[in-house]
Amino acid sequence: MTICEVTIESIGDLAREVQALSSSSxxxxxxxxxxxxxxxxxxxxxxxxxxQERFLTNEFRVRARSRYFSCPVSNDYPGWLALMQHYGLPTRLLDWTYSPLIAAFFAVHPDYIADAPAERDACIWALDARSLNESQGFEPLIFPLDASSYEPLIVPAFKNRKELNTVGVAMAIEHDPRIQLQQGAFSIHSSRTPINAMDGADRWLRKFIITGGDIMKLFQELTLLGIRKYTLFPDLSALTSELRTIHPPHDDPY
Structure with a gap:
């Protein structure tokens, strides 16, 4: 079956769609x-x-301790994977959030369109995490990333172990203020099939399309509602980036 897609033109539209989702358990x-x-x-x-994945993770572990003084212990593979994800290393984790407004922020903010073509639509995915977990043989619950049931999904990122070829959804461990502010969660990908291409994806996915002409409108609405980069990334570089986005130069200096 086809994944349900709905076009939204405003944050109000998004709120109505999320309200319709929340009527279920x-x-x-x-x-x-x-x-x-x-x-x-x-x-x-x-x-x-x-x-290559194992090369990335193991070299990161070897070299990180001289640069970061709160590294996980050697065999804390979930902790290492979360740290790698946090600092931008390619990992088998995919970021999710409990907040549709934060998801909308990443869909429309100008800082996150560098790899996207100029003419495009953006989107917000909604994932029924419990249904996905149950379909993959896990309990219909969302456990922390370091839960023992997720270990077979994580260890092959570091060691040459057999893959389960499944995907699990886990709560992020709040080791950093950014995780808390962004209300983060992860999907862990042992399977190389994207979630939206998996059998049964129509049962646990919804897709809200933001057409190209409405992207800036939603960004402006989010700004008015206080969903800004410096509120989600509590550091000076995020503050600088956000101020430059909100206040671009108006005059040609030459």
Whole structure:
């Protein structure tokens, strides 16, 4: 069956769609993407081999301790994977959030469109995490990333182990203020099939399309509602980036 798609033109439209979802007992997570055509696949599965993935994770572990003084212990693979994801290393984790507004922010903010074509639609995905977990042989619950049931999904990122070829959804461990502010969660991808291409995806996915002509409108609405980069990324570089976006130069200096 085809995944349900709905076009939204405003934050009000998004609120109505989310309200319709929340009438059920399902647990929905959200993800914003700057290009509606992008699949739901993690960064390490976009051109990297399994061997390259293990090279990335293990070299990061070897070299990180001299640069970061709160590294996980050696065998805390979920902790290492979360740290790698946090600092932008390609991993088998895909970011989600409990907040549809935060998902919308990542779909429309100008800082996140660098890899997207100029003419495009953006989108917000809604994921019924419990249904996906149940379909993959896990309990219909969302456990923390370091739960023992997720270990077979995570360890092959570091060691040459057999893959389960499944996907699980986990709560993020709040080791950093950014995780808390962004209300984060992860999908863990042992399978190389994107979530939206899996059998039964129509049962646990919804897709809200933001047409190209409405992207800036939604960005402005989010700004008015206080969903801004410096509120989600509590550091000075985010503050600088946000101020430059809100206040672009108006005069030609030459």
């Amino acid at each position: 399902q647990k929905w997570l959200f993800r914003g993407q700057a290009d509606a055509r992008w699949p739901l696949a993690p960064s390490v599965q976009r051109g990297y081999s399994a061997q």
